[in-house]
C-alpha cells in the first residue's frame with residue numbers, strides 16, 4: 001500500500017507543470033469523441049428523410065441543414081483534434097523532461113557502491129527508453145483510455161436509444177474483449193521484463209565496446225566481441241520474436257471476436273429491420289456505431305499490454321529513484337559545516353579504520369595514522385594493497401561503517417561534514433583521470449566556478465603541461481576526447497593536476513597521478529608543486545619511491561595493513577619492506593645520485 005502511494009507521489013512529481021496540458025488534452029479528446037458520435041445520427045436522419053419524406057417534418061424537407069451540420073461537426077472535430085494533439089505533445093514532453101531531470105540529478109548523487117553494482121549501459125537504458133515507454137503510456141495511452149471509456153458510454157447510449165434489444169446482443173462482446181485483453185496482459189508481462197533486461201545487456205556490450213575500442217583492437221578481440229554481441233543479440237531477437245508471436249495470436253483471436261460482433265449486429269439488425277422494429281437509417285447508424293466501437297475496444301487490449309511494458313519500465317526507473325543518495329545518512333548539522341570552513345586546523349586523522357567493499361573482503365585493517373596540516377604524506381604499497389581505498393574513504397566516496405573506526409579532519413568526524421563541504425576541502429587527482437569532451441581550457445577550469453584565464457595558464461604551467469598545450473594548433477581551445485585530440489596518459493594526468501590546482505583546496509591528493517609521466521617530468525612537477533602548495537596538506541600515492549622520498553612521512557601498506565611509517569631515511573635504516581622496494585627500484589648509480597642530491 002505504502003509502495004503504491006509512493007509511486008503515485010512519484011508520478012505526481014513527474015506531472016509537475018504538465019497537468020494543465022494533460023487536462024486540456026483530455027477535454028479536447030472527449031469533445032472530439034462527442035462530436036464524432038453525431039455523424040451517424042446525421043446519416044440516420046438523412047437516410048430516413050429520403051426514404052420517408054414526412055418522418056422528421058421540417059428537417060426532412062430541408063436536408064441542406066443536415067449537410068451544414070455535418071460540415072460544422074467536421075470543422076469542430078478537426079479543431080478539437082488539433083487542441084488535443086498539441087496539448088498531448090506539451091504534456092508528454094514536460095512529463096518526460098521532469099523524469100529525465102529527476103533521474104539525472106539523482107544518479108549524480110548516488111554513492112559509488114551503487115555505481116559499482118550497476119552497469120552503465122543499463123543505467124542509460126533506464127534513463128532513456130524506459131522514460132520513453134512511461135511517457136508514451138502515461139500521456140498518450142492514458143488519454144486513450146479516457147477517450148475509449150467515454151466513447152463506449154456515449155456510443156452505447158446512442159445504440160440503446162435506437163434499439164435496446166440489438167444493443168443487448170452487442171453488450172457481451174465488450175467484457176469478453178476486455179477480459180481477454182487483461183489475461184493476455186498478465187501472460188505477456190514477464191516476457192517484457194526479460195526483453196527489457198536483454199536490451200540492457202545488449203546496450204552494455206555496445207557501450208563497453210565503444211569506450212574500450214582500443215583495448216579490443218590492441219588484443220585482437222574483435223572476433224570474440226562480435227560473438228559476444230551476436231549471442232546477446234540472438235537472445236534479444238528471440239525474445240522479441242516470441243513476443244511478436246504472442247501478439248500475433250492476440251490480434252488473430254481478437255479479430256475473430258470482433259468479426260463475430262459485427263456479424264451479429266448485421267444479422268440481427270437485418271431481422272429487426274425486416275420486422276419493422278428499426279428503421280433503415282437507424283440500422284445504418286447502429287451498424288456504424290458498432291463498427292466504430294470495435295477498434296477502441298480492441299485498442300484497450302493493446303493499451304493494457306503496453307501497461308505491462310510501462311509497469312516494467314516504471315519499476316526499472318523506480319529502482320534508480322529509490323536508491324539512497326549518498327547524502328541521506330549522517331547529514332551534518334550546519335554548525336559543523338561552518339566549523340570546518342573556519343577551522344585553521346586540517347589535521348587528518350585515521351583512527352583504527354577497518355573497511356571492506358560490499359563483496360565482504362576486508363581491504364583495510366586497523367589503519368591508524370595522523371597527517372598534520374601542511375605536511376606532505378606519502379603512501380607506498382603494492383597493487384591492491386588499499387592505497388586508493390584510503391583516499392576514497394577520506395572523501396566519503398565510500399562510507400565507513402559504524403564501529404569500524406573514524407576519520408577526522410580538523411578534529412571533526414567526516415561523517416558529520418556535509419559532502420559538498422568535505423569534497424570542497426579535498427582535491428583529488430586520480431591515476432586514470434576523466435576528461436570531458438570539451439576544450440582543454442574548459443577541462444582545467446571544470447572544478448572551479450569562473451576561473452580567470454591567467455589562473456588557468458598558471459595551473460597548467462605548474463603541472464608542466466602549458467608547453468604541450470601551446471604546441472597544439474588550437475592551444476587551450478583544443479577539443480579533448482572523441483571529437484578532438486587524443487591526449488597521452490601523461491598529458492591527461494597533467495591536465496587533471498592543473499584542474500585540481502585551480503580548486504585551491506587545503507588538502508590535495510595525488511593518487512598515483514604521476515605514474516604516466518617520466519621520472520624527470522615527475523621531479524619537475526613536484527618541484528613546482530612544492531613552491532605552490534606551501535600551506536596545503538598533500539597526500540602522494542605512488543609505486544615509485546623517487547616520487548615519495550621527499551615526503552615528511554611515508555606510510556607503507558601491505559595487504560591492507562600498515563607495515564611501517566617514517567621518513568625516507570628512517571625507513572631505509574629500518575631495513576623493512578620500504579628498503580627492499582628501494583633496493584629493487586634503484587640501481588647503484590641512481591641511489592648514489594639521489595642520496596648525494
Ligand SMILES: Nc1ncnc2c1ncn2[C@@H]1O[C@H](COP(=O)(O)OP(=O)(O)OP(=O)(O)O)[C@@H](O)[C@H]1O
Pocket residue numbers: 116357358359363381382383384385386387388389390512
Ligand atoms: N569498488 C570496489 N569494489 C570492490 N572491491 C574493490 C573496489 N575497489 C577496490 N577494490 C578492491 O580493494 C582492494 C584495494 O584496492 P585499491 O584500489 O585501494 O588498491 P591500490 O593499493 O590503490 O591498488 P593500485 O596500486 O593497483 O591502484 C583490491 O583488492 C581491490 O580489488
